[in-house]
Amino acid sequence: MHRTDLISIGELAARTGVAVSAIRFYEAKGLVEALRTRGGQRRFLRADIRRVSFILIAQQLGLALEEIGAELARLPAGRTPNAADWARISTGLGARIDAQIASLQRTRELLGNCIGCGCLSLKKCALYNPGDKAAQRGAGPRYLLGDRAGEIAEVG
Incomplete structure (x- = not known):
């Protein structure tokens, strides 16, 4: 891992639009994992930008944090998730999105x-x-x- 693969919590917050306190909360819930410098500062993988973005999208879909954690656990440990990894998660959520769309359409009609x-x-x-x-x-x-x-x- 190169030093350029790591970003600070402030950079992660700026790139995702999420408050630093929310990122700390996600870390406490096991949704993201910080590495620590010798001075104890949090450093995140650049790939965590995508994880935090996924958390935001999943929350908008109505997934509970436990459900989000289960989806993120399907991603590989020890390497940056690739397009195929994200596609697996996206496909899994497709049925849920379709059900929500159908429910919204029924609501609009009725x-x-x-x-x-x-x-x-x-x-x-x-x-x-x-x-x-x-x-x-x-x-x-x-x-x-x-x-x-x-x-x-x-x-x-």
């Missing part, structure tokens, strides 16, 4: 109508969710969670 919440306070609910049939599938906004009005009516 938000102005009955969402299967069981409130029965809208006049339209008598059409979309008569007798609160959505409740047969469980609690919450059933239609936004993926249930369809026709499928629920057939169950009852």
Whole structure:
């Protein structure tokens, strides 16, 4: 490893837009690992720019820190992750992203109508969710969670 492969915590923060305190937090959670100089200063691999960027993206997707740690653990230890390593992680998250997109599309389509919440306070609910049939599938906004009005009516 060359000295130019290492960056300070301040450089890592500047390159990722993450506060130094957040990087220390990620280190404490095992998401990134700092090397220490003789004087005790933290030094990070330049590749950690990508790891921290991944953490930010994963958090925006709604992954918990434990889930992010599990994904990062799939990266190789002892070497800088290459494009194939990152592609494996990206592919694994693709299904989650697709599910979120589908959920957002359902939300956009149904938000102005009955969402299967069981409130029965809208006049339209008598059409979309008569007798609160959505409740047969469980609690919450059933239609936004993926249930369809026709499928629920057939169950009852």
